[in-house]
Amino acid sequence: MADVKKIATRQSYGEALVELGAEHDDFVVLDADLAAATQTGKFKAAYPDRFFDAGIAESNLMGLAAGIATTGRVAFASTFAMFAAGRAFEQVRNSVGYPHLNVKIGATHAGISVGEDGATHQCCEDIALMRAIPGMTVIVPSDDVEAKAAVRAAYEFDGPVYMRFGRLAVPVINDSDGYEFKIGRGIKLREGKDVTIVACGLMVQAALEAAETLAAQGIDAEVINIHTIKPLDEDIIVESAKKTGRVVTCEEHSVIGGLGDAVCAALAEKHPVPVKKVGVNDVFGESGPAVDLLHKYGLDAESVAAAVKEFVA
Amino acid sequence: MSDDELKKVANEVRRGIVTAVHAAKSGHPGGSLGAADIITYLYFEEMNVDPADPHAAGRDRFVLSKGHCAPALYSVLAERGYFPKSDLETLRHIGSHLQGHPNMNDTPGVDMSTGSLGQGISAAVGMALAAKHWGDSYRTYCLLGDGEIEEGQVWEAAMFAGNHALDNLCLIVDHNGLQIDGTIEEVNSAMPIADKFRAFKFHVIELADGNDMAQIRAAFDAAREVKGQPVCIVAETVKGKGVSFMENNVGWHGKAPNDEQFEQALAELAKEA
Numbered sequence: 001m002a003d004v005k006k007i008a009t010r011q012s013y014g015e016a017l018v019e020l021g022a023e024h025d026d027f028v029v030l031d032a033d034l035a036a037a038t039q040t041g042k043f044k045a046a047y048p049d050r051f052f053d054a055g056i057a058e059s060n061l062m063g064l065a066a067g068i069a070t071t072g073r074v075a076f077a078s079t080f081a082m083f084a085a086g087r088a089f090e091q092v093r094n095s096v097g098y099p100h101l102n103v104k105i106g107a108t109h110a111g112i113s114v115g116e117d118g119a120t121h122q123c124c125e126d127i128a129l130m131r132a133i134p135g136m137t138v139i140v141p142s143d144d145v146e147a148k149a150a151v152r153a154a155y156e157f158d159g160p161v162y163m164r165f166g167r168l169a170v171p172v173i174n175d176s177d178g179y180e181f182k183i184g185r186g187i188k189l190r191e192g193k194d195v196t197i198v199a200c201g202l203m204v205q206a207a208l209e210a211a212e213t214l215a216a217q218g219i220d221a222e223v224i225n226i227h228t229i230k231p232l233d234e235d236i237i238v239e240s241a242k243k244t245g246r247v248v249t250c251e252e253h254s255v256i257g258g259l260g261d262a263v264c265a266a267l268a269e270k271h272p273v274p275v276k277k278v279g280v281n282d283v284f285g286e287s288g289p290a291v292d293l294l295h296k297y298g299l300d301a302e303s304v305a306a307a308v309k310e311f312v313a
Numbered sequence: 314m315s316d317d318e319l320k321k322v323a324n325e326v327r328r329g330i331v332t333a334v335h336a337a338k339s340g341h342p343g344g345s346l347g348a349a350d351i352i353t354y355l356y357f358e359e360m361n362v363d364p365a366d367p368h369a370a371g372r373d374r375f376v377l378s379k380g381h382c383a384p385a386l387y388s389v390l391a392e393r394g395y396f397p398k399s400d401l402e403t404l405r406h407i408g409s410h411l412q413g414h415p416n417m418n419d420t421p422g423v424d425m426s427t428g429s430l431g432q433g434i435s436a437a438v439g440m441a442l443a444a445k446h447w448g449d450s451y452r453t454y455c456l457l458g459d460g461e462i463e464e465g466q467v468w469e470a471a472m473f474a475g476n477h478a479l480d481n482l483c484l485i486v487d488h489n490g491l492q493i494d495g496t497i498e499e500v501n502s503a504m505p506i507a508d509k510f511r512a513f514k515f516h517v518i519e520l521a522d523g524n525d526m527a528q529i530r531a532a533f534d535a536a537r538e539v540k541g542q543p544v545c546i547v548a549e550t551v552k553g554k555g556v557s558f559m560e561n562n563v564g565w566h567g568k569a570p571n572d573e574q575f576e577q578a579l580a581e582l583a584k585e586a
Contacts, residue, residue, distance in 0.1 A: 060470045063432055063436050064473065066435070067442070068442060070424065070439075073443060073447070099417050
């Protein structure tokens with residue numbers, strides 16, 4: 001996989017905003033002193049008068065975006081996932097979610113792959129927080145193609161959207177001709193009969209690699225990319241579970257309240273099967289290179305393959 | 314409308330407030346009564362609004378950042394014709410469009426959902442910013458409590474508004490000196506309020522009697538003339554104004570009158586009519 005193109009989804013976010021800005025002038029982009037990191041700086045450079053910096057004030061960032069959205073326009077609000085979903089949780093709930101406003105939250109630097117900055121900045125609880133808000137759409141794109149498609153879909157969508165982007169450059173995996181992004185619709189990336197792996201974000205690539213490893217060991221894994229955690233594509237998961245009888249969920253997020261729990265809830269009601277959740281196991285992260293952290297916390301392809309093998313044994 | 318006529322409307326608004334809170338058997342009469350004159354003035358004299366077209370793009374906006382004073386906003390909106398006055402008796406009832414705290418998607422005329430203190434001002438600043446950005450001529454008004462400004466978010470929003478010279482934004486701090494746990498001095502005083510907003514690049518107008526229509530008029534007239542800076546009107550008000558036993562009594566921050574107290578309140582307000 002030496003020649004695989006790698007792009008961080010935060011970069012895709014910044015580029016998608018610039019593309020969208022060329023087509024529409026009924027939206028603005030706001031950041032909270034992290035434009036270089038979130039990559040909204042790209043939009044700022046292209047359209048300086050359509051970019052506003054709230055400064056280091058995430059609560060006000062979300063409120064500003066809400067106020068702008070009451071006028072019928074769209075506001076993208078960006079900062080790190082920790083501050084978007086954590087610091088400003090209640091602003092997102094009450095000023096954005098409750099009035100169901102067209103605020104599109106671009107949360108970057110999610111998960112443990114933040115790397116060296118360590119636990120204070122490695123938000124592994126944002127999916128849980130955001131999906132608990134009524135009417136909030138939660139999207140976790142897996143690569144550049146999907147991230148760009150998500151930004152466009154979020155702009156066109158009527159209602160609040162939380163988009164989760166990463167800092168780490170990740171392989172482009174969705175650049176096939178048939179790729180189509182639709183909010184709330186999962187994508188089956190690999191057919192299999194022994195076990196279903198449901199993944200989101202950078203774990204989709206890990207799941208695909210794990211499936212290859214498992215195939216060599218005689219385990220035929222189906223891989224489903226669930227880019228939208230809410231609303232969840234229950235049909236594609238249930239259908240697969242009926243076939244394989246076992247489901248493994250993979251997310252760069254706490255095993256509490258994220259993709260795994262969403263999948264468990266759906267299966268428990270519609271087609272109960274054994275589930276193994278791969279994710280951050282109710283611990284804080286630590287400083288270190290992102291790739292090493294993903295390995296240490298059991299979130300790389302090797303770890304996923306091992307977890308699946310043990311689960312199906 | 315003359316000051317005397319506005320005063321009569323405000324008195325009707327007060328009757329609506331006590332009627333609504335009595336019917337709800339809970340709610341916030343004290344702050345609502347204290348802010349009744351200012352909100353009445355805004356909707357009957359100051360703001361460019363049309364009850365027949367509550368979502369008109371060019372309308373002036375009002376954000377009740379101290380959302381617990383919803384009874385005052387609802388009573389003014391009903392009096393102005395946004396919805397029937399009889400709706401006030403459904404306040405806080407299941408299925409009513411009149412929620413305990415304002416919801417813009419439920420109630421005609423409510424421009425922003427508020428209630429969690431400190432958040433409304435940010436939305437108001439966003440509205441003012443949007444008007445500047447897209448060249449809209451509407452003005453945005455936002456009423457804050459003097460207890461509410463203990464919230465850090467208020468100052469995040471004020472800093473942004475001052476730095477962006479949003480002269481289409483007019484804040485009003487309802488300074489009645491009381492919050493749930495006591496006087497603002499006892500709890501965690503944000504005084505001096507005027508100096509703080511000046512330091513945040515606001516033009517401050519000190520309104521000595523925020524329950525006096527002539528003085529309210531003078532303050533808003535002056536506010537409209539300010540260019541290059543947002544305005545903050547610091548309004549001295551009397552919590553519970555108009556109902557003798559509620560005036561300056563923190564016990565009436567969040568308590569409904571019983572039947573007897575309700576009758577007494579209505580009788581007192583009838584004398585003013």
